Amino acid sequence: MKTSRISGFYRKPVEERKELILDMMELNGGERSAFFPTEPLELEIADHMVENVVGTFPLPLGVGLNFLINDKEYAVPMAIEEASVIASASHIAKIVRDAGGFKASSGERLMIGQIQVVGCPDFEEAKAAVLNEKSELIEICNDAYPSLIQRGGGVRDLDVRILNEHEDSDYSKMLIVHIYADTCDAMGANMINTMAEAAAPRVELLTKGKVYLRILSNYAVKSLARATCIIPPSLLKTGDFDGEAVRDGVIHAYEFAASDPFRAVTHNKGIMNGIDPVVIATGNDWRAVEAGAHAYAARSGQYSSMSVWSKDEAGNLVGELELPMSIGTVGGATRVHPMAQMALKMLDIKSASELAQVIVSVGLAQNLGALKALATDGIQKGHMALHARSVAVAAGATGELIEIIAEKMIETKEIRSGKAKELVEEYTL
Ligand code: MEV
16 A cells, blocks of 8 residues: 555546545556446445335545554545545644554454343342353353354353342343453444344343343443544644644643533534544444444543543643444445445455544544644634535536635635626636
């Protein structure tokens, strides 16, 4: 893979951008011509994915550039409808690469399944009985999904929690069995659900209670991925703001989000602006990732910032983001969706852990992009430039004229379709 630092990419026509990505990936011949699907999602495939299909719903797919993560180059596919997001991620990725790139890591990758048991005559006895038969229950789970064992995965552990033991209502007292499974490179929802359902009858016998729910938990705290970056202030300088001022503004913005849920929600939305587009482009379940990420942001008991920004002893800006990442690189929509397959090829990743690390790095970049803009010029300046371009396109501008007309409208502070039409006529006479 060649460098993902491709200057002037955004100014090129779409077909040329595609060629540049293929060049970056060092593809040749047949690999090149087969890389970008001719049809993003055929109706026939869509019809097998969900029910009552009447069409498909395309989103723009852009590429986040300049990403250097653990010394590896990445072109990051991002599917999103919101303007500025991809430009901002690429802008920050460039700053971070100049500072040495993102460092990312992930530990164990275990998905969690839950079995809910109610009406146990004695909850402590029931808990002891389940723990006593741990190995047998793990075996039942593993027998329910033999192909996972063949691939080196399977249930690694099991534990039990008792909820609301001292409450009066029999509805609220319950015993929860957690199973922890290595689902290899799959997100693993089906595997976990199958295993939980398979173990439930034995759990009922052991606990003398009644099993209700048997389902994956999207609070994937045993599948955490982390990204960090350390940026010298000299790289943060922007317009009239020196690097130290930008750094301090970012830290103040973080402290605001860390202490105030009203701000934290928006701050975290900015992080998910980076995360969701990659999750979507790779065919993963973005609702699962969203739910887990927001729950993790509230793990202290108060909903807070997902990221942490601080200053180290040398005065560098230090950013950190750790989130649960229930994603996969095999199975589900990643297997059938041609664009998801293409996105995974573009990322050139070897495992779900690696994908998780890329995703949190993009989230951290996106967060810094928003905070840097908010703590300096405000975000409207950048948004207005993009808005002006789309007003120019809607008024009929094409090619180089789009930029010229957009700039004219910004200059005269008249970003509206009437003005754009006037300018189109003026320039095309
Ligand atoms: C807009 O989509 C995202 C931001 O509001 C994030 C933030 O406020 O940090 C700019």
